Amino acid sequence: MNIFQQFYKSLYSPKDITLFRFQGIGKTILYVFFLTLLSIIPTVFYSSTAIVNSLNAIDETIDSDLPDFQIKDGELLTDQEAPVTINQNGFAIIVDSTGTVKPSAFSNSDNTIALLKNDLYIIAAGQEQSYPYSMLTNGTLTRESLSDYLVSAKSLVPIIIPLIAIVIYIFTAGIRFIEISILALIGLLIKNALGKNLQYRHLWRMSAYSITLPTVFFTIMAALQTAVPNGAFINWFVSLIILLLAVKEVSQQTQK
Incomplete structure (x- = not known):
C-alpha cells in the first residue's frame, strides 16, 4: 500500500491503522513528513501572500501617502504634530514621532507596520515583531532611502519565501514528531488497560496515522x-x- 492509500485509509479506518504497525519505521517517518507538508500549505500560502501584499502596499504608500521622515540617532523625526495612519489593501501603516501611539493600540491587528518614536513594529498574519531603530541603522534613514531598500527587498522575495517555507516545515515537523511520541506514550496506558500485547514501536507507528484525521480537519x-x-x-x-x-x-490471535 502506497503512502496515498495509507493517507486515505487513515481518515476512516482504525483497522487499517492497526495493520500499519508492522511496516518499516522509515515508511512511517516518510508519512509524517508528507502529512506535515500537507498541513503547512495554507500557512505558507497566506504568509507568502501577506508578504507580497505588504511590500506592494508599502511601496504604493511610500510613493504617495507617507509623510517625509528621518530616522536619526535611533529616533523617528517628522513634521507631523499628530500620528498618521494609512490603510491600504488591508494593510495599516502608522507613523508617529510624537510618542502618542502605544504598541498595545494595534497589538490585535493582523497586518500593520508602525513607525513609532524609537521602534519599528511589524505585525504580519497576527505575528508581532519589534525592532529598535538603533539596531536597524547606524546612520540616517529617510523616506527616499527606505524606498530604495524596499526595491531591494522585493527582488529578494523569490528567495525569502522558500526560506520561510522551509523554516515553517522543519518547525512543524518537529512538533509533529513530539506530538506522535507523546500520543504513543499515552497509548501504552491504553494498551495496558485493554490487555493488548503491543510495544512502544508499534504504538508510535499507529499514532503517526492516528493524527491524520485531525490534521486534515485543521488544514481545511x-x-x-x-x-x-x-x-x-x-x-x-x-x-x-x-x-x-x-x-x-x-x-488476541494476532497478539499470540
Missing part, C-alpha cells in the same frame, strides 16, 4: 481562515479516540 480550517475554539483539545481528543479504536482492533 486554516485554508478557510476559520478559527476553531479549543483546537488543541479537539486535536488531542480525536487523535486519542482513533488510537484507542486502533488498539482495540488488535485481535
